[in-house]
Amino acid sequence: MSNTNLQTPKGFRDFLPEKMAIRNEVIKRLRSVFEKYGFSELQTPSLEYQEVLLGKYGKEAEKLMYLFEDPGKRKVGLRYDLTVPMARVASAYQDLPKPFKRYQIQPAWRAENTQKGRYREFFQCDVDTVGSKSPIADAEILAVISDCLSALGFSAYEIKVNSRAILFSIMDKAGIAKGQQLSVIQSIDKLSKKSKEEVISELKNKDVGEKQIDLVFSEIAKAKPDEYLAKVISLAEEMGAKKIVFDPTISRGLDYYTGPIFESVVEEPKIGSITGGGRYDGLLKTLGGPDLPAVGTTIGLDRVCDVIEKLGLWKDSVNPFVKVLVTVFSPDLLPLSLSVAGKLRSFNINTELFVSDETPLDKQLKYADKKNVPFVIILGPDEAKENLITLKNLKTKSQEKITLDEVIAKLK
Amino acid sequence: MSNTNLQTPKGFRDFLPEKMAIRNEVIKRLRSVFEKYGFSELQTPSLEYQEVLLGKYGKEAEKLMYLFEDPGKRKVGLRYDLTVPMARVASAYQDLPKPFKRYQIQPAWRAENTQKGRYREFFQCDVDTVGSKSPIADAEILAVISDCLSALGFSAYEIKVNSRAILFSIMDKAGIAKGQQLSVIQSIDKLSKKSKEEVISELKNKDVGEKQIDLVFSEIAKAKPDEYLAKVISLAEEMGAKKIVFDPTISRGLDYYTGPIFESVVEEPKIGSITGGGRYDGLLKTLGGPDLPAVGTTIGLDRVCDVIEKLGLWKDSVNPFVKVLVTVFSPDLLPLSLSVAGKLRSFNINTELFVSDETPLDKQLKYADKKNVPFVIILGPDEAKENLITLKNLKTKSQEKITLDEVIAKLK
Numbered sequence: 053m054s055n056t057n058l059q060t061p062k063g064f065r066d067f068l069p070e071k072m073a074i075r076n077e078v079i080k081r082l083r084s085v086f087e088k089y090g091f092s093e094l095q096t097p098s099l100e101y102q103e104v105l106l107g108k109y110g111k112e113a114e115k116l117m118y119l120f121e122d123p124g125k126r127k128v129g130l131r132y133d134l135t136v137p138m139a140r141v142a143s144a145y146q147d148l149p150k151p152f153k154r155y156q157i158q159p160a161w162r163a164e165n166t167q168k169g170r171y172r173e174f175f176q177c178d179v180d181t182v183g184s185k186s187p188i189a190d191a192e193i194l195a196v197i198s199d200c201l202s203a204l205g206f207s208a209y210e211i212k213v214n215s216r217a218i219l220f221s222i223m224d225k226a227g228i229a230k231g232q233q234l235s236v237i238q239s240i241d242k243l244s245k246k247s248k249e250e251v252i253s254e255l256k257n258k259d260v261g262e263k264q265i266d267l268v269f270s271e272i273a274k275a276k277p278d279e280y281l282a283k284v285i286s287l288a289e290e291m292g293a294k295k296i297v298f299d300p301t302i303s304r305g306l307d308y309y310t311g312p313i314f315e316s317v318v319e320e321p322k323i324g325s326i327t328g329g330g331r332y333d334g335l336l337k338t339l340g341g342p343d344l345p346a347v348g349t350t351i352g353l354d355r356v357c358d359v360i361e362k363l364g365l366w367k368d369s370v371n372p373f374v375k376v377l378v379t380v381f382s383p384d385l386l387p388l389s390l391s392v393a394g395k396l397r398s399f400n401i402n403t404e405l406f407v408s409d410e411t412p413l414d415k416q417l418k419y420a421d422k423k424n425v426p427f428v429i430i431l432g433p434d435e436a437k438e439n440l441i442t443l444k445n446l447k448t449k450s451q452e453k454i455t456l457d458e459v460i461a462k463l464k
Numbered sequence: 465m466s467n468t469n470l471q472t473p474k475g476f477r478d479f480l481p482e483k484m485a486i487r488n489e490v491i492k493r494l495r496s497v498f499e500k501y502g503f504s505e506l507q508t509p510s511l512e513y514q515e516v517l518l519g520k521y522g523k524e525a526e527k528l529m530y531l532f533e534d535p536g537k538r539k540v541g542l543r544y545d546l547t548v549p550m551a552r553v554a555s556a557y558q559d560l561p562k563p564f565k566r567y568q569i570q571p572a573w574r575a576e577n578t579q580k581g582r583y584r585e586f587f588q589c590d591v592d593t594v595g596s597k598s599p600i601a602d603a604e605i606l607a608v609i610s611d612c613l614s615a616l617g618f619s620a621y622e623i624k625v626n627s628r629a630i631l632f633s634i635m636d637k638a639g640i641a642k643g644q645q646l647s648v649i650q651s652i653d654k655l656s657k658k659s660k661e662e663v664i665s666e667l668k669n670k671d672v673g674e675k676q677i678d679l680v681f682s683e684i685a686k687a688k689p690d691e692y693l694a695k696v697i698s699l700a701e702e703m704g705a706k707k708i709v710f711d712p713t714i715s716r717g718l719d720y721y722t723g724p725i726f727e728s729v730v731e732e733p734k735i736g737s738i739t740g741g742g743r744y745d746g747l748l749k750t751l752g753g754p755d756l757p758a759v760g761t762t763i764g765l766d767r768v769c770d771v772i773e774k775l776g777l778w779k780d781s782v783n784p785f786v787k788v789l790v791t792v793f794s795p796d797l798l799p800l801s802l803s804v805a806g807k808l809r810s811f812n813i814n815t816e817l818f819v820s821d822e823t824p825l826d827k828q829l830k831y832a833d834k835k836n837v838p839f840v841i842i843l844g845p846d847e848a849k850e851n852l853i854t855l856k857n858l859k860t861k862s863q864e865k866i867t868l869d870e871v872i873a874k875l876k
Contacts, residue, residue, distance in 0.1 A: 058516055058551070058552040058555045058556055058752050058753065059513060059516075059552075059556070060508075060509065060552070060556060061509055061511050061512060061513055061534070061538070061540055062534070062536065062538065063534075064509035064511060065509065066506070066507070066508050066509070066553055066556070066557075067505075067506065067507040067508070068506060068553075068557065068560075069504035069505060069506060069566070072504065072505040072506065072507055073504070073505070075507075076495075076505065083488075087786070087814050088809045088812065088813075088814050088815065089809070089814075089815070089816070089817075090786040090789070090814060090815060090816025090817070092481035092484065092485070092786075093479075093481060093484040093485070093488065094478070094479065094480060094481060094484065095478070095479040095484055095487075096472075096478050096479070097472065097473055097476035097477065097478070097585050098510065098542075098571065098573070098585055099473050099476060099573075099584075099585070100473060101471060101473055104470055104471075115535075116535075118532065119532075120530065120531075120532035122473070122474070122575065123527075123528075123575040124474065126473070126474065128473055130510075139470070140470040140471075140472070141478055141480075143470045144470055144471070144472060144478070145478075145480065148480075149831055149834040149835045150831075151819055153816070153819075154481065159510065161510070161511075163534065163535040172511075173509050173510055173511070181819060184819045184820055186819050186820040186821065186822070188792075188798070188817070188819045188820060188821065189819040189820075192817065192819060287798075287802070290799060290802045290803070290806075291802055291805075291806060292806050340470050341470065374499070374502040374504075377502070380600075386600070386699075387702060390699070390702045390703055391702070393703075394702075394703060394704050397500045397501070400500065401500075402499050402500050402502065403500065403501070403502060404501065404502025404565070405501075405502070405600070405604065407563055407565075407593060407596045407598050407600045407601040407604060408563075408596055408598040408600060408601075409598065409600065410598070419561055419562075422561040423561045
């Protein structure tokens with residue numbers, strides 16, 4: 053059988069160890085923030101019944117779903133997002149303590165057009181509070197976002213906030229007809245990516261009059277947070293959230309948000325928004341779940357990981373592989389290598405023992421180099437005699453003959 | 465729309481926060497051991513092309529696969545195990561440094577008969593070394609298993625080892641015909657679960673003569689590890705592996721193992737084997753991958769988690785939820801609660817703030833109780849005046865009025 057048949061499916065990705073090290077570290081940092089605020093984790097099955105999935109997202113979305121049959125001929129499909137499963141859980145386990153504060157980090161599947169560089173399996177990371185109408189809940193989501201961005205090492209970020217009511221009030225004041233308001237709001241939302249001129253020309257193409265366009269922009273300039281949003285912002289700041297900015301132009305596919313909307317962007321690198329969310333008090337019921345208010349955010353996990361990897365952020369703090377390779381000089385010196393490797397592991401130093409006692413030392417060093425292992429230990433006849441260890445730094449190419457205690461101190 | 469339509473698909477499970485806390489802790493402990501030995505993580509897509517999946521496991525297995533079509537009409541299916549994806553990765557990324565030491569913790573899907581209590585989506589946790597023929601690699605897998613079982617808190621366990629060659633040599637010496645050897649080996653493997661009498665009667669039903677049965681048992685009694693296995697055991701013990709026991713009766717669905725076989729059991733609780741593995745030098749090539757030797761083990765993650773949960777192990781060490789709930793006495797005292805919650809979080813204490821300032825205190829306490837939060841903080845007018853905090857222990861029902869520093873010291 054030829055090996056060339058073995059392909060990664062189109063639109064899907066393998067995560068090799070270097071990618072995984074970053075993903076795991078990102079997830080670890082996010083989890084730690086979520087749990088610090090009292091959110092706990094939920095995981096749901098990859099499959100849902102089609103009656104749970106269909107009729108919730110619209111026909112276009114359904115074209116992207118992976119739908120098939122269970123052996124019992126029940127119609128099932130792969131999860132399209134994490135919100136429908138949460139609605140199902142909130143419905144199925146009615147005795148869950150409310151507010152139900154959950155986070156969920158799992159893949160979802162969409163048969164997207166791969167030419168747009170989209171992946172058909174991607175991780176979602178959602179954190180939501182279900183069952184509270186209080187602005188404290190909204191504020192807490194903002195505080196969580198701010199803490200997450202800090203924990204990821206981003207310093208130049210903005211958390212933009214707005215609300216559905218403010219957007220429609222701007223439209224009303226500018227005299228935009230009800231039927232045209234959503235379309236105008238969608239154009240205005242592009243101000244973060246496009247120039248004002250481009251947006252104006254788009255509005256003109258939508259047959260919005262010049263005078264009304266002027267009015268829209270002057271209303272935007274005058275807009276202020278409403279009472280609820282102002283409360284949310286001040287509470288979030290009291291909780292320690294940083295860089296919250298009122299931005300009356302953001303709208304985030306308004307369809308299901310009913311109150312505040314949140315979106316965060318980092319200045320550097322330029323990757324667009326990395327979180328998006330808001331309050332969606334009617335959605336769970338629409339999805340077939342209980343009639344509970346809810347507020348939350350999604351964090352773009354794949355996007356965050358890709359950027360950290362591409363820009364080589366964290367390069368020095370996250371070592372995807374091991375700290376040190378203990379080489380094996382010869383079969384008779386294998387016990388010495390085993391003993392040193394065991395000692396290092398007992399100090400929680402990630403230690404790889406070269407798994408052969410018949411491989412020339414230079415090949416073992418090349419292996420360490422290829423794996424980007426920072427340190428190598430050599431234990432030959434001289435080291436055995438002197439009861440010392442040769443520790444080689446593969447970056448600086450320097451090496452020294454020192455005691456085990458000194459090695460441990462250097463590697464810890 | 466009625467909520468009763470929202471069901472968890474048959475054969476699948478939701479993991480609510482209490483289950484997730486245990487799962488996450490198990491995975492964290494296993495990962496830490498794997499990485500201490502220099503294994504790094506791999507994740508592969510949930511879907512594979514059918515040409516990768518089919519023809520590898522036999523017709524019976526294929527009946528259990530979820531097979532369907534990609535939008536581009538390419539035939540795909542959900543992953544059946546983690547070995548085929550690893551073979552594909554080893555083939556697709558030929559420049560991976562060898563030995564390739566990877567671990568992988570991801571779900572696999574099988575449309576099993578749910579009446580047997582089996583799940584259709586289950587997590588596999590595999591750790592393997594690809595590209596080494598040395599007994600050091602086998603020994604390291606045993607050391608990893610031993611460290612994992614210790615890290616999980618199991619103390620009374622056994623790691624049984626055997627090898628394919630020893631089993632067939634017993635069969636040869638007992639004069640079992642070649643065509644009958646696999647069947648006899650399968651019966652013998654049941655000795656860990658069934659009595660000797662039951663196994664003998666099963667062998668008789670398979671038309672094995674009484675004299676031959678006696679011979680099989682006397683050969684088992686005489687059996688000793690062969691040279692390779694003896695080396696593996698002594699190396700593993702040098703690496704610190706504990707409770708390795710030679711057991712010439714275990715066979716683990718021999719089909720693809722080519723050398724040593726490993727299986728581990730814990731005495732308490734009685735859950736059967738929790739790890740299984742061995743050396744499989746020919747398998748990757750058979751699966752369409754490169755011709756590389758390999759050795760590894762699977763750890764029964766779902767089984768381990770279920771047992772820890774059911775027996776209430778770790779009850780005191782793993783808190784699925786938060787350490788403390790900071791209640792909100794009234795809207796005017798909300799800032800005080802915000803400030804105390806923020807301080808506790810800055811000391812990495814998982815702290816939930818009650819997300820409402822309009823809920824009576826007794827309802828907030830009931831919520832904490834329902835969520836099994838161990839401590840509650842009350843900040844009323846008296847506490848505000850005296851600059852003290854009432855800390856209530858919900859287990860002992862005792863409470864005390866103390867300073868913030870004292871609270872932090874107690875909760876850390």
